[in-house]
Structures are given as C-alpha cells and as structure tokens.
Amino acid sequence: MGGCGTSIDGWEFDKTESRTLVLIGCAGDGKSSTGNSIVGRNVFRSMPHSAGVTSTCEHQRTNLPNDQILHVIDTPGLFDFSAAPEVVRNEFLRCVDLAEDGIHAVLLVLSVRNRFSKEQQAAVQSFQEFFGGKISDYMIVVFTGGDDLEDHDVTLDDYLGSDCPEPLNETLAMCENRVVLFDNKTQNQIKRAEQLRELLFEVNLVVEENDGMPYTNNLFKKFKEGAMNFHDQKANVEQDIKELKDQMQRSHEEQFSRITEMVESKFEEKMQRLEKQLKMDRAARVAAEQKAKKDQKKSKHENRKLNDLLESSMVLDKAFSFLLCLCVFVLIYWFLKW
Numbered sequence: 042m043g044g045c046g047t048s049i050d051g052w053e054f055d056k057t058e059s060r061t062l063v064l065i066g067c068a069g070d071g072k073s074s075t076g077n078s079i080v081g082r083n084v085f086r087s088m089p090h091s092a093g094v095t096s097t098c099e100h101q102r103t104n105l106p107n108d109q110i111l112h113v114i115d116t117p118g119l120f121d122f123s124a125a126p127e128v129v130r131n132e133f134l135r136c137v138d139l140a141e142d143g144i145h146a147v148l149l150v151l152s153v154r155n156r157f158s159k160e161q162q163a164a165v166q167s168f169q170e171f172f173g174g175k176i177s178d179y180m181i182v183v184f185t186g187g188d189d190l191e192d193h194d195v196t197l198d199d200y201l202g203s204d205c206p207e208p209l210n211e212t213l214a215m216c217e218n219r220v221v222l223f224d225n226k227t228q229n230q231i232k233r234a235e236q237l238r239e240l241l242f243e244v245n246l247v248v249e250e251n252d253g254m255p256y257t258n259n260l261f262k263k264f265k266e267g268a269m270n271f272h273d274q275k276a277n278v279e280q281d282i283k284e285l286k287d288q289m290q291r292s293h294e295e296q297f298s299r300i301t302e303m304v305e306s307k308f309e310e311k312m313q314r315l316e317k318q319l320k321m322d323r324a325a326r327v328a329a330e331q332k333a334k335k336d337q338k339k340s341k342h343e344n345r346k347l348n349d350l351l352e353s354s355m356v357l358d359k360a361f362s363f364l365l366c367l368c369v370f371v372l373i374y375w376f377l378k379w
Contacts, residue, residue, distance in 0.1 A: 059110035060244055061140045061255065065168060066150035067161055071185035074225035075150050076101065076115045079237060085115045098136045105241075114139050133171065143255025146244045147179050149216065151209075153186035153200055162208035169215070172256075179256050180216040181243050187224030187236070197222045219243050 062079065064072040073085035080103045099115045117132050137144070149165065151157060169177055190200060197220065201213070213220065221240045227233060248255070 059112060059142055060145045060241075060248075061112040061114065061142055062244065063114045063116060063136055063140065063144050063147045064150055065116050065147060067155075067164065070150050070152040070155060071223075071225055072150045073115055075148065075183055075185055075223055076113050078223060078225045078233060079103070079111065079113050079240070081233075098132050098139055100139045112140070112142075133168075140255075140257075143257035144179060145255045146181055146247050147176060147256075148181050148183045148240075149212075150183050150185060153184050153190055157206055157209040157212070159208050162212055165212055165215075176256060177215050178251055179247055181219040181221065181240070181247065182213060182216050183240065184220065184222050185225055187222045188226050190222070191224065219247070 064076050066072045076085040076099075077083050080101050082103075084101045085099055097117065100112065101115075102110055102112045105111055114136050116136050151161075184197060184200075187197075190197065201209075201220070205213075221236065221243055223236050223240075224232065
C-alpha cells in the first residue's frame with residue numbers, strides 16, 4: 042500500500058488508513074463479546090439472554106499500537122425474533138451508512154458451543170443475497186468459545202474435522218475457509234493480542250484480495266440497482282408468461298368448449314336413437330303381449346270345444362254300448378224262444 046507505512050509482525054499499513062469491521066451472527070454466539078475483545082474494552086452490551094441483546098447497530102473505534110484506527114460495528118442477530126425482520130434489515134442498511142470508509146471485512150461470528158444448523162446457513166445466505174454475492178469476498182468466520190476447546194485440549198482444526206456438518210462446510214467454503222478462533226473470556230493479554238493479530242492478518246488478506254477496495258454504499262447501491270433491474274426484467278418476463286398462460290388458457294377453454302359441444306351433440310343424438318329404439322321395443326312387446334293374450338283366449342275356446350266333443354263322444358259311446366247290449370239280449374231271448 043502506498044504512503045508512509047508501519048510494519049507490525051509482517052503487516053504493513055498506511056498510517057492514514059483505517060479498517061472497518063462488521064460483526065454479524067446469531068443471538069448468543071458472542072458477537073458483542075468478540076467486539077469487546079477487538080476494541081480492548083467493554084463497550085458493547087454482552088450478557089446471557091434468551092433473546093439478542095443487540096437490537097440496533099452500534100459503532101465503536103479503537104487505535105491500534107501502530108496508530109491505525111479500527112472501527113467495529115455490532116449488528117442485531119440474524120435470528121433476533123424480538124424485532125420485526127424489516128427492522129433488522131433496516132439496521133443492516135444503517136450499518137452500511139455507519140461505515141463511512143466502507144466495510145473492509147464482515148466477521149461472521151459462530152460459537153463452538155452451538156451446532157451450526159441449516160437454519161443458520163439459510164440466515165447467512167439471506168444476508169448474502171440481501172447485500173449481493175460479492176459480500177462473501179469480505180467475510181471471515183470467527184469462532185468463539187476458544188476456552189472450551191482449550192479445556193478439552195481440542196484445536197480448531199480438530200473441531201472442523203471429519204464430523205463437520207455439511208451446512209458449516211458450505212458456509213466456510215463460501216468464506217474461502219478464512220477462520221479465526223477467539224477466547225473472549227481470557228484475561229491473558231498476550232493471548233488477546235495474538236488472536237487479534239491473527240484476525241487482522243485475515244482482514245488484510247481480504248483487503249488485498251479485493252484490491253484494497255472496501256465494500257461501500259456505492260457497491261451496495263449498484264447491487265440494489267442491478268437487483269431492481271433484474272426484478273423489473275423478471276416482472277416483465279413474468280407478465281409475458283402470464284399473458285401467454287392467459288392466451289393458452291383461453292385457447293384451451295375454447296377448444297374444451299368445442300369438444301364439449303361436440304360430445305354433447307353426439308350424446309344427444311345417441312340418446313334420441315336409444316329413445317326411438319326403446320319406443321319400438323316397447324311397442325313390439327305390447328303387440329306380442331296382446332297377441333299372446335289373444336292366442337291364449339283362442340286356445341281356451343278351442344280347448345272348451347274339444348272338451349265338449351269329448352264329452353259328446355263319451356255319451357254316444359255309452360249309448361252305443363247300451364244298444365249293443367240290448368240287441369244281444371234280444372237275440373239271445375229269441376234264440377231261446379225258438
């Protein structure tokens with residue numbers, strides 16, 4: 042970097058330059074405590090609480106030993122449900138305005154005491170989408186709870202080993218694996234200075250990778266303008282799609298109406314034929330029934346005549362038998378008399 046510089050442990054800064062760091066993260070992961078560790082005094086409210094303590098953006102500054110000015114901005118928690126999402130969003134916008142010289146690094150604060158979830162990943166992605174994809178070029182992950190890892194003789198690399206959740210792996214990859222471990226409880230000044238040195242080393246790497254250009258309100262405005270243009274184009278496309286859908290719907294309705302009319306016509310024609318056939322079948326059945334009744338009546342009459350003939354025949358048979366017997370008797374009588 043140009044100008045008169047001061048070297049501290051291999052870093053070279055311009056005395057006229059300052060750095061602005063923005064703390065983001067979920068409520069309870071130690072954003073404010075990390076801010077206090079960076080500034081070197083308790084200026085941000087930090088206490089155990091079921092909801093986020095920080096509800097508005099807070100800005101503090103400190104002078105490093107090389108006379109460089111360090112600005113630290115604490116923000117509301119990404120999951121601060123005690124405030125409306127619109128309020129939290131407006132606070133993030135105010136955070137951009139507070140960073141007069143732009144944002145040199147965004148510190149995503151996570152706690153090793155809490156398992157990183159998909160919901161947290163979604164919140165980080167929402168933050169990235171809100172500020173634009175380029176904001177990830179400025180992000181550094183700061184893990185708090187270094188004292189817990191130290192108590193269990195576990196390094197940060199061990200913690201991020203093979204059992205690292207996939208959402209966390211993806212978030213670290215988005216930040217290009219820029220990670221720092223903080224112990225916000227330690228009273229050891231050497232340890233505090235060392236973890237601050239590691240953080241500032243990562244910050245300056247971010248500055249170098251972005252060609253010394255911080256994330257500024259102009260970049261944010263450009264992103265928003267691009268997003269608005271995109272949304273306008275998207276709205277136009279959606280309108281075109283809607284009109285096409287309406288046209289297709291009308292065409293579909295017309296076609297469906299024609300098909301319906303054709304089906305109804307065919308159905309009505311079929312019903313008429315069926316009704317005609319039913320009438321013919323009904324008439325034929327009535328005629329058949331009438332003929333059957335007539336035939337049945339005729340059959341009864343003929344049966345009656347036949348019965349009368351049979352009865353007459355039987356009477357004649359009896360009469361003939363009687364006369365025959367009488368003749369035989371007379372013949373026998375005359376035979377005997379002679």
